Amino acid sequence: MPVVDVGSVHEAVEALNADVDGRRLIGGGTGLMLMARSGFFVPETLVSLRRADDTDLLDIRLIGGVLRIGALCTLRDLELDPAVRRHVPTLAGVLHRVSSVRTRNVATIAGCLAHGDPKMDLPTYLMALGAELVVASTAGRRKIALSDFFVGYYETVLLSTEVIVAVDVPTIQPGQFTEYRKFTGTLVEDWPLVSLCLNLDEVEGAIDRAAVTVGALGSKVKRLPQLEAWLRGQGKPEITTASNLKELREVVESEIEAKDDNLASGDYKRKIFHVELVRAVRKWAATQPTEALR
Amino acid sequence: MTAQKLPRDWTSHAWERAIGNIRYTDDDVPRGMTYAVLVRATIAHGQITSVERDLAREVPGVLGVFTFEDLMTVARDGYHGTGYRDQPMICDGIVRHYGEPVIVVVATNQRIAEYAAGLVSVNYAQLPVVLGDREALANPEALHRDVEPSADFIDLKGLKPLANNPNIYVRSILRTGDFDEVAKSAPHVFEHQFSTASASAAPLETVSSYAVPNRDGSVEMLTQTQMPSYVRVQLARMFGMTESRIRVRHAPLGGGFGFKIYARTEPIVMACALLVGRPVGIKFSMEEQFYLPHRRGTTTTISSAVDEDGKILARRCFIIWNGGAYADVGPRMVKKGGNVAAGPYEIPVVDIESVGVYSNRIPGGAIRGFGIPQIVWAYETHGDMIADSLGIDPVTFRRRNLMKRNAVHHTGTPLGPCDPRLVFERLIEELQSRPLVEPDDPELKAGRGLAIALKAVMGPTTSTVKIMLNPDGSATVHCGTVEMGQGSNIAMAQMVADELNLSLDEVKVVSGDTDSVPWDMGTAGSRSTNHMHKAIAQAAEDLRAQLRSLSAAMDTESQIGDDVDPFKVKGGVIEYLRAGFGPMGATLTGVGAFTPDYIPPDSNGQSERITEFWMCAATSVDVIVDPLTGVVRLDQLLTISDVGKAINPEIVRTQLSGASIMMASISLSEEIKYDEDGQVLNPGLALYRIFGFEDSPNTVYADMVRDEGDEVPRGVGESGTFGVAPAIASAIHDAVGVWMTDLPIKPENVLKAIEEATDE
Numbered sequence A: 001m002p003v004v005d006v007g008s009v010h011e012a013v014e015a016l017n018a019d020v021d022g023r024r025l026i027g028g029g030t031g032l033m034l035m036a037r038s039g040f041f042v043p044e045t046l047v048s049l050r051r052a053d054d055t056d057l058l059d060i061r062l063i064g065g066v067l068r069i070g071a072l073c074t075l076r077d078l079e080l081d082p083a084v085r086r087h088v089p090t091l092a093g094v095l096h097r098v099s100s101v102r103t104r105n106v107a108t109i110a111g112c113l114a115h116g117d118p119k120m121d122l123p124t125y126l127m128a129l130g131a132e133l134v135v136a137s138t139a140g141r142r143k144i145a146l147s148d149f150f151v152g153y154y155e156t157v158l159l160s161t162e163v164i165v166a167v168d169v170p171t172i173q174p175g176q177f178t179e180y181r182k183f184t185g186t187l188v189e190d191w192p193l194v195s196l197c198l199n200l201d202e203v204e205g206a207i208d209r210a211a212v213t214v215g216a217l218g219s220k221v222k223r224l225p226q227l228e229a230w231l232r233g234q235g236k237p238e239i240t241t242a243s244n245l246k247e248l249r250e251v252v253e254s255e256i257e258a259k260d261d262n263l264a265s266g267d268y269k270r271k272i273f274h275v276e277l278v279r280a281v282r283k284w285a286a287t288q289p290t291e292a293l294r
Numbered sequence B: 001m002t003a004q005k006l007p008r009d010w011t012s013h014a015w016e017r018a019i020g021n022i023r024y025t026d027d028d029v030p031r032g033m034t035y036a037v038l039v040r041a042t043i044a045h046g047q048i049t050s051v052e053r054d055l056a057r058e059v060p061g062v063l064g065v066f067t068f069e070d071l072m073t074v075a076r077d078g079y080h081g082t083g084y085r086d087q088p089m090i091c092d093g094i095v096r097h098y099g100e101p102v103i104v105v106v107a108t109n110q111r112i113a114e115y116a117a118g119l120v121s122v123n124y125a126q127l128p129v130v131l132g133d134r135e136a137l138a139n140p141e142a143l144h145r146d147v148e149p150s151a152d153f154i155d156l157k158g159l160k161p162l163a164n165n166p167n168i169y170v171r172s173i174l175r176t177g178d179f180d181e182v183a184k185s186a187p188h189v190f191e192h193q194f195s196t197a198s199a200s201a202a203p204l205e206t207v208s209s210y211a212v213p214n215r216d217g218s219v220e221m222l223t224q225t226q227m228p229s230y231v232r233v234q235l236a237r238m239f240g241m242t243e244s245r246i247r248v249r250h251a252p253l254g255g256g257f258g259f260k261i262y263a264r265t266e267p268i269v270m271a272c273a274l275l276v277g278r279p280v281g282i283k284f285s286m287e288e289q290f291y292l293p294h295r296r297g298t299t300t301t302i303s304s305a306v307d308e309d310g311k312i313l314a315r316r317c318f319i320i321w322n323g324g325a326y327a328d329v330g331p332r333m334v335k336k337g338g339n340v341a342a343g344p345y346e347i348p349v350v351d352i353e354s355v356g357v358y359s360n361r362i363p364g365g366a367i368r369g370f371g372i373p374q375i376v377w378a379y380e381t382h383g384d385m386i387a388d389s390l391g392i393d394p395v396t397f398r399r400r401n402l403m404k405r406n407a408v409h410h411t412g413t414p415l416g417p418c419d420p421r422l423v424f425e426r427l428i429e430e431l432q433s434r435p436l437v438e439p440d441d442p443e444l445k446a447g448r449g450l451a452i453a454l455k456a457v458m459g460p461t462t463s464t465v466k467i468m469l470n471p472d473g474s475a476t477v478h479c480g481t482v483e484m485g486q487g488s489n490i491a492m493a494q495m496v497a498d499e500l501n502l503s504l505d506e507v508k509v510v511s512g513d514t515d516s517v518p519w520d521m522g523t524a525g526s527r528s529t530n531h532m533h534k535a536i537a538q539a540a541e542d543l544r545a546q547l548r549s550l551s552a553a554m555d556t557e558s559q560i561g562d563d564v565d566p567f568k569v570k571g572g573v574i575e576y577l578r579a580g581f582g583p584m585g586a587t588l589t590g591v592g593a594f595t596p597d598y599i600p601p602d603s604n605g606q607s608e609r610i611t612e613f614w615m616c617a618a619t620s621v622d623v624i625v626d627p628l629t630g631v632v633r634l635d636q637l638l639t640i641s642d643v644g645k646a647i648n649p650e651i652v653r654t655q656l657s658g659a660s661i662m663m664a665s666i667s668l669s670e671e672i673k674y675d676e677d678g679q680v681l682n683p684g685l686a687l688y689r690i691f692g693f694e695d696s697p698n699t700v701y702a703d704m705v706r707d708e709g710d711e712v713p714r715g716v717g718e719s720g721t722f723g724v725a726p727a728i729a730s731a732i733h734d735a736v737g738v739w740m741t742d743l744p745i746k747p748e749n750v751l752k753a754i755e756e757a758t759d760e
């Protein structure tokens, strides 16, 4: 697989638009190489931005209430970055459990999202936070909300001629509660078997806005509107009363689907989703309103 | 204390491994190497109807695209196997398992060979696929016809498949009485069934071998093997050459665990090298390695008749070993596993039937423990379930039943210095100072379990050693034990240093080359230290006798008689050598050989000498269970083993604890998965899940005990595996009150069991 090093995003877009088959952008290559080795997808030529001059691709900048993360930032960069730790404090903890340091050292934020694998951690987390992608093409730039991005297994709305240049992550505000739950099952370090993220805005002890996402269960990471609707208006600590938890269970049962696979039955995965969701909810219920506001 | 004589910390050797300073087989690939790549079957059972290989042959750089028939043009016998000669070098026309090699492509480099292999197409007429243990037992269609016993081993003499069911290639009986008779009048009778899944040893150094044909017709084989001597014998037999014309070399192994035993890829590269007249090598990827033999899965039905106090009166076991497509080590494992299937317990009546069956799984091989962990899984969990039903605690239950010092085992062979009670009580003592953790999260539950087990050493096999006493009195030891991280080279050097009264710096161990190192059956089955210890003692005695006769040339004062150890006479050795050979001295060579005595069992499995020695180990495990998800994490893992004399106590401890962690991974996580067509679903480490550091217990501890005055080293490498799985099951029961009976213990199944228990 030859690699074409391009000098800028502009050149990347041109290279991808060239009338040549089988060109593919490469970030850290960790996802692509797994696929190529298994013969699942073998690109003919790789287009790499690693030598590009656009410094934005490696920048992490605060713009208003949004952290703009350059597409080539590695997961390890993000994990250790002080601005990220300050403005999106829960991200480092999520990244810490993504693969190994070795993989995080090379895997990029853009590759991580463009891969479109529902069994990855960051998409579930960033979608709940309301992240958006900044995408370049010959037509200029556009923004895509992460919640509109995934289509199915390894499938996204991104065109093969488009380049992700940055990811915008809203900073976490006082009064906001985020909890990502990664369930791996047998091994401590693994891809998630079930994952979910809760991102709540609280006003006077009640949930004002809720974003809930689920990963690993279906063909794509997605938001859960029924659960979000149910959560809105719930107060603490009443949310954990038996009758409320029973309702919550019913919502989960109606909204969550999961299929059997080599690792576990769909039934088990749904149960785990429920257990982990309740744990996340209880955690919120146990936070002091003042504490969250600090 | 031998350990104190170590010139440098033994860990320096481990350190060299850890930082990658050891030169492994693939670091010294012979020049001019070409590469073989295997085209593998995409079905689990069927007849090859046609092969299209023209496209592959035309690829520039391809040296040959070979079928079994092609390989046979240079071989005298294309089959190998330790119990039966049922394993063809590559598929002989009938595919018997998914991933079986059907065609070999040889090219000037690996990539070309891989590319060309992709151009070969093979067509099959499919046959029914049989995978499950019971299905294999009931399968009316013989998977093999007319298999020939190999007659390599005395304990496998007279092997033949059952006449009425040729898929049962071995059946082993151990019977000391009539179970039903006892059960009829016993206060309690319990019966349970247990299963284990197939697992892979998955050594990190993936298998490779390289054959170099010489101009004179001899062949050099550089290979990763735990059995260089045996590989040479097999190659000589299969290719009609004298052993003197085949040289087998190996480097230290990057993990063996019983995976790199007997002939594996060597016959294939040998045949290819002879066909193309150039060096040919094979190097497997981790994924490919999963098509080499696995730890075989089992189904065990075990019943016990018990009195009111929990004393076991009689025990019956029926064990099915799913051996996959080729018997491999199956016959021996089935017999040895059957022999100890009643456990280290005093039981007046035992009745054991152990059967090995062919199926369309990947062939069953051996991993650390040689089948014993599968057996212990059944009898120890069964025992705990009985104790639980009777309201007796697991410690008391074992104290009531364990074999006593100097007991005679169910097979009729005395336990010798191996004392299960000593081992057990040392574990209990250790546990007293280690209270069970209290999880910080109130939702989690902690529990403790323990288990104890017995194993016989590998069947009767020979180790030989050659000690060259150099003119300055130092020693060069030629010893066929294979270093694979277990520290055998240091242990051998220590034993020689002890015998010859030398410091470790004065002893060099030479291994890895059948041209200079004498026969050793192999580094497996916990046999090496014990057998070599005895061979070394003999070689030292040989040297002593020679030195004494050399001293005869000296003045009467300096001459030594039989009552004097020449190695203990200060400055003596050099003087005797000079007296015999002149002022520069010369080399004396002492040789030693050891083969255990063996008496074949009678038709009821009885023999006064079925093993050279016994090994005993006890394990305890503390777990933390999440009752809402079924996830089990390990907090503490202890192993106590009776290893006889520990030559190097620090290495013994790490061998025991390493084995226990490996087994914990197999118990909780590892499983080769098949779909219904027999395709392996999880080859490679991305899909086959092995413990990482985070999964290892927070505390791991191992220690040894031995009978006073026991000066003989016994086995070490496997003992840590024996009791881990049942100790985990017992700990889970202690934590959340449910019994798990299938390995691996998966969170989903734990949760299911908890839910069922709550529903009741």
Ligand SMILES: Cc1cc2nc3c(=O)[nH]c(=O)nc-3n(C[C@H](O)[C@H](O)[C@H](O)COP(=O)(O)OP(=O)(O)OC[C@H]3O[C@@H](n4cnc5c(N)ncnc54)[C@H](O)[C@@H]3O)c2cc1C
Binding pocket: A024, A025, A026, A027, A028, A029, A030, A031, A032, A033, A034, A071, A097, A098, A099, A100, A103, A106, A107, A108, A109, A110, A111, A112, A113, A114, A115, A119, A120, A121, A122, A158, A162, A163, A164, A165, A190, A191, A192
């Ligand atoms: C051993 C191992 C363990 C792992 N464990 C985990 C885990 O526990 N949790 C988890 O979440 N993930 C895990 N991963 C997956 C890992 O997170 C992804 O492979 C990684 O994030 C992909 O990033 P990359 O930069 O290497 O992408 P690449 O492999 O380079 O690319 C992936 C995809 O993104 C596209 N792409 C890359 N850059 C751009 C761009 N700028 N614009 C548009 N498209 C682009 C590529 O064309 C390709 O389709 C693991 C991976 C490995 C190898």
